[in-house]
Amino acid sequence: MxxxxxxxxxxxxxxxxxxxxxxxSYETEWDMINAVSFPKRxxxxxxxxxxxxxxxxxxxxxxxxxxxxxxxxxxxxxxxxxxxxxxxxxxxxxxxxxxxxxxxxxxxxxxxxxxxxxxxxxxxxxxxxxxxxxxxxxxxxxxxxxxxxxxxxxxxxxLGARPEVTRREPLSAEDWAKHQDQEGRVKNVPQLKKIIFKGGLCHAVRKEAWKFLLGYYTWDSTYDERKGQQRRKTDEYFRMKLQWKSVSEEQERRNSRLRDCRSLIEKDVNRTDRTNRFYEGIDNPGLVLLHDVLMTYCMYDFDLGYVQGMSDLLSPILYVMDNEVDAFWCFVSFMDQMHQNFEEPMQGMKTQLIQLSTLLRLLDLAFWNYLESQDSGYLYFCFRWLLIRFKRELSYPDVLRLWEVIWTGLPCQNFHLLVCCAILDSEKRKIMEENYGFNEILKHINDLSMKLDIEEILQKSEAICMQIRSCKDLPHSISEILGFNTESEFPRLEGREFGTLDSPQSPIPTQRQEVFSxxxxxxxxxxxxxxxxxxxxxx
Structure with missing residues (x-):
């Protein structure tokens, strides 16, 4: 052979x-997409x-x-x-x-x-x-x-019929308070995460709840423990901030890496969410905070430093926290999840694009074959979706809603990939009926920015997850991508209020015995x- x-x-x-x-041509600043190309043979x-x-x-x-x-x-x-x-x-x-x-x-x-x-x-x-x-x-x-x-x-x-799912109202401040005991420990965390996944949070709760969702605070910490942690983290932050603040101009001339990071940060900060009231105008204090947090992160992670797109991930967190120190440590936790997206080999991005293609192939082989026939099988048009978690595709309130839902870790691993599938599922009919080619597909996907309904997308994404999970003899690669074969702290989500919602944990299916004669x-x-x-x- x-x-x-x-x-x-x-x-x-x-x-x-x-x-x-x-x-x-559509987003000139996304030069890094050049790095995500498979080597030519x-x-x-x-x-x-x-x-x-x-x-x-x-x-x-x-x-x-x-x-x-x-x-x-x-x-x-x-x-x-x-x-x-x-x-x-x-x-x-x-x-x-x-x-x-x-x-x-x-x-x-x-x-x-x-x-x-x-x-x-x-x-x-x-x-x-x-x-x-x-x-x-x-x-x-x-x-x-x-x-x-x-x-x-x-x-x-x-795959069978796709089930119908419903969503609920965001978690109110009163309901959030009910989930804490007298010392400040959060009670019934799995149930609380279900509620957040199904409806999100009201804005008044986000400043506190996001710290738990991102792992800045532990769910079983008390008020006093969190105050002590706040003091320690504040000291640690300002020590790192002082490191780059105290570098003289003469020193910086001999430090090309620091110069490059500062130049790139200043360039990105000046064009990040300038229509948002928190960042609009000249000499806005929000822009100063955005700049300082990103520069301090370069001191926290010398190896990564700053890469284009990171300002988009920090901006909503800083907006919600309205505090430099809290925003920094929440951003650190978020970057722990997103780190591979920005590493130089871009292996994290390549893997996600491949996993997305695998899921799409399972859900709709005809559509996947159509994209392949139009040289779009690598799904590069989803690159920006994955890189910064739909930050440029959704309105600001919808970004906040999507991120807090994803941070619950429900109902499966890599739920953001199913969000991509849900969007493509809604657009596939137009793409195929109009017989879009390579360029038309790319333009159509870019034109979706700010036109997406987040509640409809989340509803469909959850339904797709339930549909895939109910499939018999699910390919092992799909189970691996969605984490259906891994143990998790979350139980299976059931009940009238939530319909049938599955978390990553589920009984591992017995391996089918192989038969031969x-x-x-x-x-x-x-x-x-x-x-x-x-x-x-x-x-």
Missing amino acids: EWAYCPGEERSSPQQAVVLEQQQ KPCSNGEGGKWSFTFSVWDLRSITVKEEGWSRLVFGMKEPPTSLPSLHFHQGGSEVFFLSQFGCLIILTLFPQQKLKKDPYVTTLGGFSKVTNYIFDAFQECMVLLVGVLFCLSQMD NGHNRHYREPPTHNGCKVSFIS
Whole structure:
């Protein structure tokens, strides 16, 4: 078997180069989008000597490892010498198709009548395998297991009807006070988070509640403990602020990194939310605070410093806190969640785009295929959504509402990806009916800014989560993205008031036993896993 990149498989095209120019034309300051491009590969012939090609005999395979890292990665292990070949990465899916095309096609054509396969793929597949001789069975045993599993999933994959969900009024100041005891400890935190997720917070509560949601305060802290923490954090903040304040002009001339950070911060601060009353006008004290907090963060995190977009994340927090120290530490907590978005390799952004593509492919394969056909399968038009959590897409009150809902951690991991899916789900009909091409899709998505209804989006996002969770035989990659197989402090959310709302914690589904037959006996075996990877041993 030999694998190589072919010219027809190139993902890059002249049109993909246009996306960078187009996005810069709409938002010129988002130059960093240039960093999120998958490396171009030079095509080579399907023969020896190609840089990206390798050849091996199927009979020499010892194992095939499938690793899930937001995308699938196949690793082939050889019997002699016991080495591994270069990994095959499938960022846009298709690992199963590749695997079956190499190992299963010849078997399928000879064993399975087409009509019977369509009518009952599961039974027909098992019946066909029963005709395979022991010799072939021994060689392709694990390939048969995978083929049965894939065909079974394809025949059973039905997301079902999307449930209807409702939202409630924001949590009032009176209700917030009821969730605290006499010493200030917050009671019944899971229930409180459910309420916040379903309705958000009234603005009067945000200044205090956001500190808990972001982890600045612990839920079980008392009033006195929080006062003590406030004093310590204030001292620590001003010590860091003094570090950059005390740098002389002569020192700064020898510190290019500090100069670059200061220059970029001053540039971004002067154009961040200037229509908001908190930041409007010349010599506004809000702008000074925004500048000082960002400069102090450069002292807090020397490695990251300042990157474009961080001012957009700080602005709403500073607006709500109306306090330099509180805003800084809440921003630190938020950046702990968002840090990978701004790291130089942009691996966090690449992973999220791949995960979003995986979810969209599950929810609507026809729409996903349409985007692929228009060279939009990488979903670069969602880059800004993910980078700064929809800050430029929503009105200011809607940004506050969305962020506090996401910070509850409900109803699953990466809920913001489902928010993206909900928006695209609302726009897919127009995109497809109007037959939008690459440029039209990009322009249409950019034109959605300030036209989105946050309550409608959150309602649909929650419904999508419930729809996916209820799906039988959910692909492992989807469960990993949404955290359905991970333990969490949050219980399952149920009840009339909330409908059916799931948190990340749920009973881990029992792994379906793999079935294969050698013509005489049927064997049942759990596929071995190592460090979260599925390993199929050929012999």
